[in-house]
Amino acid sequence: MSGPLVEVSSISRSYAMRSGMFGHSTAVHAVDGVSLTIPKGETLGLVGESGSGKSTTGRIVLGIEPPDRGEVRFDGKPMAAPGTAAWRAQRARMQMIFQDPLGALDRRLPVATQIREPLDVHGLGTPAEREERVRELLRAVELTPAHGARYPGALSGGQRQRIVLARALATKPDFLVCDEPVSALDVSIQAQVVNLLCDLQAQLGLTLLFISHDLRVVRQISNVVAVMYLGRIVEIGSADDLFARPEHPYTQALVSASPAPGRRSAGRIVLAGDPPDPAARPQGCAFHPRCPRAIARCASEVPALTAVGGNRQVACHLATGPRAETRDAA
Amino acid sequence: MVTPLVNIQGLNVAFNGVPVLRGVDLTLEKGEAVGLVGESGSGKSVTWLAALGLLPRHASVSGSVRLDGREILGAPAGELDRVRGGRVAMIFQDPASALNPVLTIRKQLCEALALHRDLSGEAVKAEARQLLDLVGIPDAARRLEAYPHEFSGGQVQRIMIAMALAGNPDLLVADEPTTALDATIQAQILELLSSVRREMGMAMVLISHDLGVVAENCDRVAVMYAGRIVERAPANQLFADPVHPYAQGLIGALPPLDGPRRRLTAIPGTVPDPARMPSGCAFAPRCALAAEPCGLAVPSLAPIANDRVVACIRAEASRRALLGIAAE
Numbered sequence: 319m320s321g322p323l324v325e326v327s328s329i330s331r332s333y334a335m336r337s338g339m340f341g342h343s344t345a346v347h348a349v350d351g352v353s354l355t356i357p358k359g360e361t362l363g364l365v366g367e368s369g370s371g372k373s374t375t376g377r378i379v380l381g382i383e384p385p386d387r388g389e390v391r392f393d394g395k396p397m398a399a400p401g402t403a404a405w406r407a408q409r410a411r412m413q414m415i416f417q418d419p420l421g422a423l424d425r426r427l428p429v430a431t432q433i434r435e436p437l438d439v440h441g442l443g444t445p446a447e448r449e450e451r452v453r454e455l456l457r458a459v460e461l462t463p464a465h466g467a468r469y470p471g472a473l474s475g476g477q478r479q480r481i482v483l484a485r486a487l488a489t490k491p492d493f494l495v496c497d498e499p500v501s502a503l504d505v506s507i508q509a510q511v512v513n514l515l516c517d518l519q520a521q522l523g524l525t526l527l528f529i530s531h532d533l534r535v536v537r538q539i540s541n542v543v544a545v546m547y548l549g550r551i552v553e554i555g556s557a558d559d560l561f562a563r564p565e566h567p568y569t570q571a572l573v574s575a576s577p578a579p580g581r582r583s584a585g586r587i588v589l590a591g592d593p594p595d596p597a598a599r600p601q602g603c604a605f606h607p608r609c610p611r612a613i614a615r616c617a618s619e620v621p622a623l624t625a626v627g628g629n630r631q632v633a634c635h636l637a638t639g640p641r642a643e644t645r646d647a648a
Numbered sequence: 649m650v651t652p653l654v655n656i657q658g659l660n661v662a663f664n665g666v667p668v669l670r671g672v673d674l675t676l677e678k679g680e681a682v683g684l685v686g687e688s689g690s691g692k693s694v695t696w697l698a699a700l701g702l703l704p705r706h707a708s709v710s711g712s713v714r715l716d717g718r719e720i721l722g723a724p725a726g727e728l729d730r731v732r733g734g735r736v737a738m739i740f741q742d743p744a745s746a747l748n749p750v751l752t753i754r755k756q757l758c759e760a761l762a763l764h765r766d767l768s769g770e771a772v773k774a775e776a777r778q779l780l781d782l783v784g785i786p787d788a789a790r791r792l793e794a795y796p797h798e799f800s801g802g803q804v805q806r807i808m809i810a811m812a813l814a815g816n817p818d819l820l821v822a823d824e825p826t827t828a829l830d831a832t833i834q835a836q837i838l839e840l841l842s843s844v845r846r847e848m849g850m851a852m853v854l855i856s857h858d859l860g861v862v863a864e865n866c867d868r869v870a871v872m873y874a875g876r877i878v879e880r881a882p883a884n885q886l887f888a889d890p891v892h893p894y895a896q897g898l899i900g901a902l903p904p905l906d907g908p909r910r911r912l913t914a915i916p917g918t919v920p921d922p923a924r925m926p927s928g929c930a931f932a933p934r935c936a937l938a939a940e941p942c943g944l945a946v947p948s949l950a951p952i953a954n955d956r957v958v959a960c961i962r963a964e965a966s967r968r969a970l971l972g973i974a975a976e
């Protein structure tokens with residue numbers, strides 16, 4: 319494969335949050351030292367529970383929001399300053415899709431008009447060419463011109479998400495950030511959209527950052543998956559074996575919590591306690607208050623993300639690398 | 649034969665003349681856990697809202713719902729009030745909306761206890777604390793004095809379970825109880841539900857769009873499509889060997905968590921609009937096995953094995969098709 323399209327180096331972002339009865343301002347470390355690389359044409363999946371920093375990471379990668387620290391490089395170049403011509407040129411090559419297609423669409427306009435909008439904004443093609451491109455995009459997302467004439471309210475949830483996807487593809491982007499794009503859809507419709515995304519990616523050579531709390535969907539679509547917990551990546555590795563052989567105790571708990579037909583809940587790891595408050599992140603390993611394997615060191619020392627063999631990296635004091643060959647041979 | 653705890657027969661519901669439940673049959677034995685799955689809008693919630701007399705007035709309901717052999721559909725309001733929260737309790741996806749934000753948890757729990765149990769004074773307070781303990785709220789004595797907003801989403805669902813248990817119910821209807829929760833919290837709540845069920849010998853109906861959740865927590869499963877039950881089977885059999893093409897489709901659409909990745913078998917199209925239901929089998933427009941006779945009459949639930957029923961005139965063909973795939 320050719321080089322990386324997206325390189326994220328140690329980005330951090332915190333927000334000031336007022337809390338408590340005296341209105342003290344505390345810092346919420348939404349993202350803390352995240353590094354990621356997405357090769358051209360590949361998909362990186364980002365999983366984690368709500369509040370773990372997935373969406374913030376997505377916004378920073380898209381350049382919608384600058385990081386406090388760290389850097390994002392797109393196609394070898396640093397992200398340009400927001401508002402500049404260079405930034406607009408870069409941004410035209412990136413698009414995003416969110417969970418709620420109805421919120422992303424204007425209820426008062428036929429959807430075909432909304433698919434054409436980015437072409438109008440960027441002045442791409444003659445009016446006739448734009449019309450043809452809209453028809454082509456509708457076909458690409460397996461809808462008809464008749465669907466294009468409808469208003470968002472007259473389409474189903476799955477069809478609306480296809481419209482959002484068609485609009486995102488209008489400017490022929492290289493990179494797509496999908497933030498929980500199928501989380502609101504029923505499983506059968508979810509499968510339609512996931513298959514469509516996979517097909518379009520193969521046809522168009524798209525690079526994807528795919529964010530979801532759903533382990534199954536993320537594995538289905540990703541080459542590499544990163545697991546986030548309280549703003550940090552705790553484990554990253556190839557989608558094929560990350561969930562089959564999770565190394566980090568949190569990933570193990572997540573996999574164990576993911577219900578599977580044909581399995582009864584016996585033997586499940588059930589974590590005690592609530593997901594912690596990002597505004598009061600525990601010292602040391604942020605997972606230690608809930609970790610079934612925590613040792614004394616975990617309460618004081620932050621574990622670094624460390625290679626443990628294969629292309630797996632784990633941030634846990636108990637992960638010892640590199641892995642023995644026996645596992646690779648298995 | 650033993651009388652089932654609940655016996656629903658031919659339950660029909662229409663809103664403003666548009667039918668949304670079209671003859672639902674379902675029984676529930678004492679102490680058993682039955683799952684109800686199906687796409688949104690298939691009628692899972694309406695089935696239980698109708699059974700318990702909780703639908704708005706513009707709903708027309710017919711059929712039969714028996715609790716321990718006694719008809720409760722259309723029963724007087726006073727009797728239904730005793731059933732709900734007493735013998736049958738319900739919890740929902742959005743527990744916060746079911747709690748009163750301006751009352752302490754103690755007040756709300758004590759109210760439920762006073763209503764359904766013959767307790768008073770100190771005994772009520774002690775029982776409220778015990779219930780909060782039972783559902784795993786740490787420091788129960790102190791937390792009783794807190795208001796709903798002072799609890800996390802998972803804890804609020806625990807409190808709802810405590811409220812539901814206040815009436816010592818024989819049946820708990822849990823409608824998407826973990827859908828709004830994160831994975832690790834969902835696992836906690838499901839474990840809590842199964843442990844209280846074991847302890848109290850309570851039956852449960854678990855409504856969920858998540859096949860895995862139902863598979864792991866239920867003895868039997870009913871699959872609903874467009875206002876009808878299309879397949880009913882023991883949970884392990886349904887997931888290993890679904891027979892109705894819609895049940896096969898739902899299971900095929902679920903991405904695997906390990907093993908080789910395969911293209912998902914998406915079900916084409918969308919659920920029909922209740923106001924424009926196709927004639928015959930409602931699944932026909934999306935069904936790969938549909939043939940001419942499918943459009944003629946609505947297939948009825950017919951037995952195909954011990955404790956298994958399917959509503960598909962081509963159940964045999966569908967079974968062969970599945971085995972053919974499995975043999976590859």
Ligand SMILES: Nc1ncnc2c1ncn2[C@@H]1O[C@H](COP(=O)(O)OP(=O)(O)O)[C@@H](O)[C@H]1O
Nearest residue numbers: 333346348367368369370371372373374375596
């Ligand atoms: N614009 C913002 N202002 C204040 N806090 C924010 C903002 N965006 C995100 N956060 C906080 O940052 C943390 C991470 O949020 P987010 O990236 O949305 O997580 P996720 O997408 O994994 O659910 C959360 O605690 C969230 O409340």
Ligand SMILES: Nc1ncnc2c1ncn2[C@@H]1O[C@H](COP(=O)(O)OP(=O)(O)O)[C@@H](O)[C@H]1O
Nearest residue numbers: 663668687688689690691692693694695704922
């Ligand atoms: N109060 C109501 N008024 C009118 N239609 C309703 C009402 N409640 C539910 N419906 C309709 O009944 C059908 C079944 O809904 P529901 O039982 O909530 O589905 P599920 O729980 O399976 O997602 C849907 O078409 C829904 O729109």
Ligand code: SF4
Nearest residue numbers: 603606609616634635
């Ligand atoms: S570093 Fe310690 S607390 Fe953190 S995951 Fe590893 S064992 Fe658990």
Ligand code: SF4
Nearest residue numbers: 929932935942960961
């Ligand atoms: S009756 Fe016909 S259309 Fe309906 S599920 Fe069976 S084969 Fe498909």
Ligand SMILES: [Mg+2]
Nearest residue numbers: 372373374497
């Ligand atoms: Mg998010």
Ligand SMILES: [Mg+2]
Nearest residue numbers: 692693694823
């Ligand atoms: Mg429902």
